[in-house]
Amino acid sequence: MAKRNIVLIVGASRGLGLALAEEYCARDFHVIATVRSPSAALDRIAARFPASLTIETADITDVRSVEALRQRLAGRTLDTLFVNAGICLARDDTPKDVREQEFLAMMLTNALSPMRVVELFEHQVSRNGVIAVMSSELGSIAHNPGAWELYSSSKAALNMLMACFSKRYAGDSRALLLVAPGWVRTEMGTDAAALSIEESIPHVVAAVEAQAGRPGLRFIDRHGKTLPW
């Protein structure tokens, strides 16, 4: 029997992460999907794909929680690691009016913590596997029109940390991806966003999986097109 690919999706309770879990199940991956607290929506996907989906718990800002997840998953080889979790606070604020705690929370959740997950799990990702982190078009310094500036700066910081990781792991055989899903209607994206989840996530998964076996760092959109830093 052919071996099923395994994906670990970090942050899958709702929104894009929930849709990633469903899409990978539909593609017959074995999916390990994390939540911070129970998600009825993810439970419903688990009921539809009982042989495919395992639900785990982790808060990426709590290093002990991530370490505990690593211990529970010790010995599992991942084909894809996809860190999706993120937050957007103080969307329309500027450096002069943002509450420091909100800016720090975004830097912790969107930049440091995803990369800490990558650092802690990279040794479990197969040699021809994929390490993907959900970034944003807004994290592109070249393309950002001046929108959501504090959130955007946390995604630019994420991109820098992943670029530095790729330098430390020069010659690594895995694909290292920063993924921009487009502006999508979720709690974070709001109803004003251009895309439905269905118009983004199936493309995101196809683009990410098309990168398997292609070593090196790339910042890509949902169609796999390279974005400017």
Ligand SMILES: NC(=O)c1ccc[n+]([C@@H]2O[C@H](COP(=O)([O-])OP(=O)(O)OC[C@H]3O[C@@H](n4cnc5c(N)ncnc54)[C@H](OP(=O)(O)O)[C@@H]3O)[C@@H](O)[C@H]2O)c1
């Ligand atoms: N929607 C867009 O237009 C868009 C565009 C570009 C990039 N993105 C990025 O895509 C990712 C998902 O966004 P979304 O639109 O789906 O947002 P969302 O609907 O607000 O969902 C955010 C997800 O992240 C999880 N999360 C937040 N903090 C966490 C933590 N400390 N530990 C573990 N999980 C945590 C949430 O879990 P809880 O349910 O426990 O809060 C939830 O599952 C984010 O990284 C976001 O920045 C979104």
